[in-house]
């Protein structure tokens with residue numbers, strides 16, 4: 001196969017969670033540019049007529065909008081049943097949706113812990129198990145988890161986030177160990193410090209923002225667009241021999 005054909009996703013269908021904005025939106029658009037139709041899912045009924053839906057359809061690809069609050073276990077189960085009934089074949093699953101709730105550990109409420117673990121850890125586990133089950137039956141599929149620098153580090157005031165993203169690193173390996181021989185690639189992308197709504201407060205704090213930037217070897221914060229290449233790579237035949245990898249996209253932060 002010619003090398004550029006390895007990245008071609010024509011005829012594939014990709015489910016991207018949390019694709020209304022930020023990294024998920026850039027990834028959905030990139031997968032569509034590479035040829036895939038997109039199933040988008042968001043916590044609210046906000047994807048109908050959204051910018052991402054417009055961008056995907058303008059490329060001549062289909063966009064299917066779904067709603068699911070990943071903080072509700074029953075909603076996840078019904079979403080999985082519905083999307084599998086509507087789309088018997090899903091080739092690519094991108095577990096991007098995530099949330100972060102900050103408070104020092106001594107005052108950290110149970111509700112913060114429960115919500116962050118539910119959205120960042122339990123939902124991607126259930127989705128991957130349910131949608132991946134059909135992938136292993138077919139003998140092909142690509143799963144991409146979204147990790148973080150806090151997959152490797154503890155962070156400050158975000159214990160649930162660090163615990164859930166650490167778990168994502170382990171789940172990536174656990175799924176890969178069972179599914180690599182069944183033709184399904186399971187890998188993760190670990191973003192560094194990226195300019196999205198997730199980091200608005202951090203970037204507004206001039207001192208913290210400057211000290212973060214001084215530690216990034218690339219000398220700049222990341223942008224959502226920096227994830228377009230990595231996601232297409234992990235979703236395509238170009239990465240067929242990659243299993244259980246947590247790929248940092250962090251301007252060099254982890255190597256420092």
Ligand SMILES: NC(=O)c1ccc[n+]([C@@H]2O[C@H](COP(=O)([O-])OP(=O)(O)OC[C@H]3O[C@@H](n4cnc5c(N)ncnc54)[C@H](O)[C@@H]3O)[C@@H](O)[C@H]2O)c1
Pocket residue numbers: 017018019020021022023024041042043068069070071096097098099119146147148149190191192193194195196197198199
């Ligand atoms: N921005 C960064 O610096 C950074 C760093 C490391 C990891 N990440 C991870 O990258 C992913 C995308 O983050 P982003 O920066 O684009 O953030 P974002 O806040 O712009 O997007 C997060 C997405 O997740 C969705 N989401 C949140 N809670 C949900 C729920 N209960 N149910 C369903 N969907 C829900 C949101 O609707 C949104 O579309 C997340 O998993 C995040 O943890 C981001």
